[in-house]
Amino acid sequence: MTWVGWVAIAAGVLAVAAICIAVVVYRQQGSLHRRLESGGVSAGARGLAREVDEGGALVAFVANPSKPDAADLHEAVRRTAAELGLAEPLWLETTIEDPGVGQTREAVAAGADVVVAVGGDGTVRAVAEGLVGTSVPMGLVPIGTGNLLARNLDLPLGNPLAALRIALTGNDRTIDVGWLRVLRFESEVKDKVAEAADDRPADTNQPRDHIFLVIAGLGFDAAMVADADPTLKAKVGWIAYFVAGIRHLRGDRTRVHVRVDDEKATTTRLRSLLVGNCGKLPGGLVLLPDAQLDDGWLDLAAIDARGGIAGWAQLFGEVVLQGWGVPSSRAPKIGRIDHRRAREVRIVVPGGEHAQVDGDLVGRVVEVAARVDPGALVVRVAAA
Template sequence: MAASYQSAESLPGVAVEGSCPRVAVVVNPSKFSGGDALRVRGQLRDAAVGLGWAEPMWLETTVEDPGRGQAQAALDEGVDVVCALGGDGTVRAVASALIGTGVPLGLLPGGTGNLLARNLGLPLDSPVEALRVALRGVDRRLDVGRVRLELLRDEQVPLDQAQLVEEFFLIMAGIGFDASMIAGAPEELKAQVGAVAYVWSGLRHLRGERFEVRMWTDGGPGVLRKARTVLFANVSELQGGISLLPAEPDDGLLDALVLTPKSLTGWLSVATHVLTRGRAGSERVHTSRFQSMQLRLRVPQHIQLDGDAIGLTRALDTSSLPGALVVRVRT
């Protein structure tokens, strides 16, 4: 396995000798209605205390800070484990503060996809069972995808006002069709019908134009393609058990998928390839495995990280940070 990435910026918290170990729960309150949050909080408190831990530190996310600041506050308090209670977006935000620290991340699934927990075989339907894994499980080091990009927050921002930013992903990043589909799904519709909103948005964007992208893989020569979407995967399984790529979260590499259909016939070829797990083959599907990759586009495209549309880009560098994140998994 590749050497582990470590950061010197922060160190794991250490419990005071003789005291109970401490856990923080960073929760996305929008995932709960009515008194559900209080009920779950009580259940998690009872479970933690029953296992000999102190009452959990409870930190709620906000629209302005979806989890990173809360996780950093927990680290500053010296907790032993930080749990994310929410969807994949909450997990990504919390994890971004834990990268390189050695402090374990616990996954308490509360979203629609819960794809990281799904790929790691963690409990999906019971926050209490998931907490037990977080407190009594074993540590597993996972790779983290890093992207450094020129980011336009929306289509109205002039190209010369792009921001240079660094972001991270644990599951998958993508530019083009998949990101446009996510960005185009109305919040009101998602609240009413859930994942069906993405199907509606996907059908709207299916006939879009391909875009030119030049790609450099691991320092090699540039390759020019006309693509509909480019994906970078750290795990393999999506919702419904669909596997786009044979990606492994601890091999020190990322997997790339470039889809180049230019018609509905091309999309049918892509769908057949995906549904048969590549046995059917398609000249519109191109895959590779890499440690680092650079992309440059003529026209800015939407970008998504772990299912969150963050804006548009025309220049990005992505790479794998081997073993950068510790996650608690089943024994």
């Protein structure tokens, strides 16, 4: 059989797998909706909630109303509070103009003892930004597409009431956060390499730090985020990124200049450059196997693939192996991931590339800087 035949078979297998996963996601969403409609919580949860109430804790929720399950969850929370004789919790909704930072600061000013992010990764990022440095813990009720931080904290996915119990009664854990600053957007470069002057979101018109809790990236990964179909995301979740990625498999490699801490800058060509705080992604993939949320370091991954489909296949195999804790010693490699650590990193992409933070697009950039902020955020996790 020719290589074309093998590629066709592989594509068919991937398509079938994607359909199967989509069916599972659809069924999980239906099950989630039924659980929310049922309202109430278990007797154990009621006891735990009473402990919180007796301690006088004020709970605030910052929710993304655009998420399909947000309204049902609000009602479930209110019913639960009424059953337990609790005061009405604060429920603050995000807006297009303010995705959650202002609401979080409002909750802290009101004396909230814990602020719970109800939404996807964007809402979690915004709430985290509002809580950095305050010592007020952040709870998570993940109802988004990727739910990246929730995955890395081993919080329950697809079960918001279980996540709610942890947000109210779990243990506090201090973690690092990362910050990405865009020093030059592509649209600012004099040679007009930019696609358009309005290529960047409105909130990035001025240089500012963009918080990331999981992974920031430039290149292939950010192009997937930029190209993911919103309608498909709403239907099948993170699989939409997989579909978008297929369209970019034959894209050009990117030339980048990278300076780590105080070292001399190096130049290389690659597909993606990731800067991570932790490394677990949807689908069980682990891109940064040594990354820890509380080690005071950023973990870098330079991802490259040459030789067309063969390079990507080898790269995928390496990702799977490192997720299992098995290092790949195959040489030479046409698909590889090179790892290292840093506290600060400066990246220049002369040709311009998309950049993303935790799956949220920042824009097309030419120069960025990333740094770690050790122990800056407190999060609620399951009791040991």
